Amino acid sequence: MRNGTEVDREAGWDPPVIGLPAAPGAVRAPATQPYRPDTVIDGWSSEHFHVRCAAVRGPAHRALAVPRQDECTVVLHPGSGAVIAVVADGVSNAALSHLGATVVCRTVVDYLLQALDAGREVDWADLLRCAGWSLVEYAARQLPEQPGGEPVFDPQRAERLLATTVVIALVRPDGPGRARAWLVRVGDSTGWLLRDGDWHPLFAALSGPADELLPDGVSALPRVPTEPVLVTAELTGGEVLVLGTDGFADPLGDGTGELGGLFAAGLASPPPMPKLAWLLDFTAGTHDDDRTVLAVWPVAGE
Amino acid sequence: MSETSGRVLPVYMVADESRSMTPVVDELNAGLRSLHDALMREPMAAAKVRFSILGFSTDVIVHSALLDLRVTESLPQLGVRGGTSYGAAFSVLLDRIPADVRALKREGFAVHRPAVFFLSDGQPTDPGDWEATYEKLIDREQTPTAPNIIACGIGEAKAETILKVATRPEFAFVATPGVEVGLAIAEFCAALTKSVIKSGQAIGGGEAELVVERPDNFRMAMDVV
Numbered sequence: 001m002r003n004g005t006e007v008d009r010e011a012g013w014d015p016p017v018i019g020l021p022a023a024p025g026a027v028r029a030p031a032t033q034p035y036r037p038d039t040v041i042d043g044w045s046s047e048h049f050h051v052r053c054a055a056v057r058g059p060a061h062r063a064l065a066v067p068r069q070d071e072c073t074v075v076l077h078p079g080s081g082a083v084i085a086v087v088a089d090g091v092s093n094a095a096l097s098h099l100g101a102t103v104v105c106r107t108v109v110d111y112l113l114q115a116l117d118a119g120r121e122v123d124w125a126d127l128l129r130c131a132g133w134s135l136v137e138y139a140a141r142q143l144p145e146q147p148g149g150e151p152v153f154d155p156q157r158a159e160r161l162l163a164t165t166v167v168i169a170l171v172r173p174d175g176p177g178r179a180r181a182w183l184v185r186v187g188d189s190t191g192w193l194l195r196d197g198d199w200h201p202l203f204a205a206l207s208g209p210a211d212e213l214l215p216d217g218v219s220a221l222p223r224v225p226t227e228p229v230l231v232t233a234e235l236t237g238g239e240v241l242v243l244g245t246d247g248f249a250d251p252l253g254d255g256t257g258e259l260g261g262l263f264a265a266g267l268a269s270p271p272p273m274p275k276l277a278w279l280l281d282f283t284a285g286t287h288d289d290d291r292t293v294l295a296v297w298p299v300a301g302e
Numbered sequence: 303m304s305e306t307s308g309r310v311l312p313v314y315m316v317a318d319e320s321r322s323m324t325p326v327v328d329e330l331n332a333g334l335r336s337l338h339d340a341l342m343r344e345p346m347a348a349a350k351v352r353f354s355i356l357g358f359s360t361d362v363i364v365h366s367a368l369l370d371l372r373v374t375e376s377l378p379q380l381g382v383r384g385g386t387s388y389g390a391a392f393s394v395l396l397d398r399i400p401a402d403v404r405a406l407k408r409e410g411f412a413v414h415r416p417a418v419f420f421l422s423d424g425q426p427t428d429p430g431d432w433e434a435t436y437e438k439l440i441d442r443e444q445t446p447t448a449p450n451i452i453a454c455g456i457g458e459a460k461a462e463t464i465l466k467v468a469t470r471p472e473f474a475f476v477a478t479p480g481v482e483v484g485l486a487i488a489e490f491c492a493a494l495t496k497s498v499i500k501s502g503q504a505i506g507g508g509e510a511e512l513v514v515e516r517p518d519n520f521r522m523a524m525d526v527v
Contacts, residue, residue: 019307025346060346110521130520132513137522155512212403212446213415214309222513250309250412286308286349 015281018251018258022283025059030067036098038062042074043273045299048081048173050270053294054277055087058247060288069164070245070290071101075109077116083171084112085294089189089245091163091220096143100135100162104221107134108168122170124184124230132186132222135162155222163220165189167203167243169296171235176301179235184228187220190249193233194240194295197264199255202231218246240267241296247289248280259284267295307410311417312352312368312402314395314449318422319357320386322457326423327382333490334377341371348372352406354398358391359383360427368402386424388467389432395449396439403447416449420467421490423457433466440469454490 030036043052057068069090076083086105090097108131115122132155139158140151165187174180183191183202191202207215219225235241244252251259259282266279280291317323317330334355341348352368357380365378399416406413426432442448455464455476468474475490 023345063344063346107522114521126517129513129517133516133520134522136513137516137520141522153516155514159512212400212407212413214412216415223511224513226511284308286310286346288308288346288349 013278015278015283016262018262018282018284020285022059025063027062028065030061031065032067032096032098036067038068039277040068040072041273041277042072043270043276044076045270046076046081046083048179048299049076049083049171050297050299051083051085051295052267052270052273052276053085053087053292054273054280055245055292056277056280056290058288058290059283061290067098068290069098069101070247070292071098071105072243072292072294073105073109074294074296075113077113080116081173082116083169083296084109085169085171085241085243085296086166087189087243087245087292087294088164088166089187089247089290089292091165091187091218094159094161094163094220096161097164099138099142100158100164100221101166103134103138103162104131104164104166107131108166112168112170122182124182125224125228127168128166128184128186128221128224128228131166132224135159135164135222138162158222159220163222165218165220165245167191169241169243171241171296173298174234177237177298178301179241179296179298181233181235181241181296183231183233186224186228187218188246188249190244190246191231192242192244192255193235194242194264194267195238197261197268199242199252199260199264202233203229235296235298237298237300239298242267243292243294245290245292247287247291248293250289251282251284251287263293267293270295270297308350308412309414310350310352310406310411311414312354312399312406314354314356314399314416314418316356316358316391316395316418316420317380318386318424319359319363319381319383320424320427321359321382321384322386322424323380324382326456327380330421331379334380338371338374338377345372352402354402355380356391356394357381357383358387358394360385360387360390362390362394364394364398367398368405385427386422387428387432388422388426389428389435391420392432392435392439396435396445399439399449400445400447413447416447418449418451419490420451420453422453422455422459422464422467424459425463436467456490 038057053072055070071088073086088101090101136158167185167189169183171181193200348371355365357363451469452473453464453467461476465474
């Protein structure tokens with residue numbers, strides 16, 4: 001070990017480097033409670049789908065003792081075989097946004113499982129409102145300004161503490177090797193269809209190459225779009241649905257560079273679970289945000 | 303551009319170099335040194351900043367342009383010269399900022415809205431002249447790269463003038479009378495350092511409304527964090 005906060009490198013385990021290599025930075029324990037792991041890895045297979053996801057703390061948060069603000073959740077609805085996939089990215093300027101990201105992921109899953117159990121159409125605008133309200137409720141009940149008093153439901157305060165982006169996909173089987181996906185989002189977390197190594201964005205870009213500057217801020221729950229855009233996608237043989245946060249989307253760009261090639265190869269088929277987390281630990285320019293990828297593959301037809 | 307090189311924040315320190323600054327210019331230079339030291343300890347934050355130092359009096363001296371502080375040995379020293387022409391300062395910013403943003407984009411960076419830290423100890427010596435240039439600089443229609451301006455007044459600078467220069471009321475700082483000017487400068491430089499290091503995402507943007515009522519279908523997920 002070099003010193004208490006650096007991590008030893010081990011042959012064969014160096015994460016991918018895009019462009020110039022960077023000196024390994026400090027990896028500090030998050031200076032917050034409750035416990036929050038640096039990296040989460042998940043994955044499973046069902047009759048209709050394989051899924052993988054990983055959320056990895058970025059170099060900046062590791063160095064500054066900030067917990068991972070990205071979150072991902074992927075669950076199976078046993079009755080319908082549908083997959084509920086949620087990725088959230090707590091906004092840096094909100095002090096406890098990592099909790100916000102987790103609360104929203106859990107709320108979305110709970111809402112969609114209920115809707116699927118009841119066999120009712122999903123009201124996407126209502127889903128986003130409930131996800132937004134979960135932050136208000138969590139701030140009032142779990143983070144009260146005056147412990148022991150009546151909960152005070154204050155959306156502005158919830159925003160200051162817990163603001164988070166979210167991208168949600170409901171993926172239903174649609175015949176052998178096929179699936180249909182419905183997606184909504186708030187903020188800059190996003191999704192793609194990965195087809196033959198090419199990255200096809202599912203949401204419109206928030207800023208284009210012609211824009212002079214990055215957007216001044218990110219829209220985030222508990223704010224909800226006045227008219228949420230519902231995106232639908234058909235997954236046919238060999239296509240992969242991918243969700244990700246801006247920590248992955250920014251360096252990916254349009255996907256035609258080295259990082260796009262690396263992940264297209266890595267996600268061509270469901271990778272061993274730790275491999276996705278290892279890939280996400282990449283170094284690329286000044287990109288130092290948390291990074292999350294969640295991928296869904298329909299099981300190939302007979 | 304298939305991949306971006308990352309995000310950068312252009313920061314402009316615009317400091318008054320009029321003669322009345324003579325007693326405090328050493329403190330200002332010390333503040334810049336401590337900013338540099340702080341950023342050297344935060345190389346990842348420093349990587350995302352390009353730092354320019356402009357000194358203004360009757361004219362403007364560009365002491366440094368788009369410095370990458372990770373590879374800068376030491377910051378230039380501010381000096382003292384003639385009057386206090388706000389117009390000269392804003393005019394140079396109006397020339398430089400759009401060109402700087404273009405240059406950074408050519409290098410493959412995605413660029414945050416630039417931040418200007420404006421420090422003056424006196425009233426402008428060009429009243430009535432500087433306002434038109436200033437308005438053009440901060441008008442996002444005319445100048446898409448219009449900066450956020452954080453303004454700090456010390457000494458003779460009047461609060462109403464500093465409020466006019468800051469692009470938001472909360473971006474205006476005026477040293478309390480009686481507070482040592484050197485202390486005010488140190489606080490300004492500390493605020494500058496903090497905001498430069500923490501130039502992360504901001505909340506806001508997009509057409510979105512705050513959820514203000516509990517939706518009928520809402521239920522708190524059983525397993526909370």
